Amino acid sequence: MSATQSSALRTLLASIERSASAGDDPLVVFDLDGTLYDNTHRTMRILLEFAHTHASSYRALYERLRETSPGHLKYRVADTLAALGFPDPELAQHVTTFWRERFFTDDYCLYDLPLAGAVELVNRVHKAGGVPCYLTGRDAPNMLVGTLRALQRDGFPVGRVETRLILKPSFEMNDDAFKHGVIAHLRKTGRVVGSFDNEPGLCNLFKQSFPEATVAWLDTSHAPGAPELQPDVVRLNDFTELLAGEAT
Ligand SMILES: [Mg+2]
Incomplete structure (x- = not known):
């Protein structure tokens, strides 16, 4: 100190x-x-929600996110996905849109x-x-x-x-x-x-x-x-x- x-x-x-x-x-x-x-807990919850509701299309992402902790998140969703091994820009766009629709809301700020x-x-x-x-x-x-x-x-x-x-x-x-x-x-x-x-x-x-x-x-x-x-x-x-x- x-x-x-x-x-x-x-x-x-x-x-x-x-x-x-x-x-x-x-x-x-x-x-x-x-x-x-x-x-970061709010973002983690939203990413997990995406993973759980899209697991049949994105199985690997679902598995990876379930073992990720909030401390590993980057400032931007696309950077987090890339760091986790998912650099696909189309997926990043899809997840970012899903995140943006939820992050700035009453319901989700309760996860903070x-x-x-x-x-x-x-x-x-x-x-x-x-x-x-x-x-x-x-x-x-x-x-x-x-x-x-x-x-x-x-x-x-x-x-x-x-x-x-x-x-x-x-x-x-x-x-x-x-x-x-x-x-x-x-x-x-x-x-x-x-x-x-x-x-x-x-x-x-x-x-x-x-x-x-x-x-x-x-x-x-x-x-x-x-x-x-x-x-x-x-x-x-x-x-x-x-x-x-x-x-x-
Ligand atoms: Mg601030």
């Missing part, structure tokens, strides 16, 4: 306290996919599991007086209900006056443009003291927008072609590293 990781939570909690005693809402922004939630330490960390922040702001590129028409159910099921503080849940108004809206717009709004409604995201570009954006905030990058998976992470962003594999740091 680096010195920055071990002190990051203490720094964040001190900022929350300072901001709250100054009468501001201390906002801590949490991305969902790849940050608080490990959505929280990243290690995520539930404890958000509750720690909340208990200290921080306002968790779940800010996600998921769209409200297709995913609000499932997102809310998962957050509540897993024990994240949600649906209370001192929490916020912010989804995109439409599926088509670009994720980066959406988060840029939300940042402008957050400035007017509180003080952003912390931000957690798995996309290096968004971490850099938060660090530039809120230089005093604790900004952390989750090294889970991210879109290909991401920019270099700014040096003053904390790097984490999961949230247990932060929780361990507070105890030392």
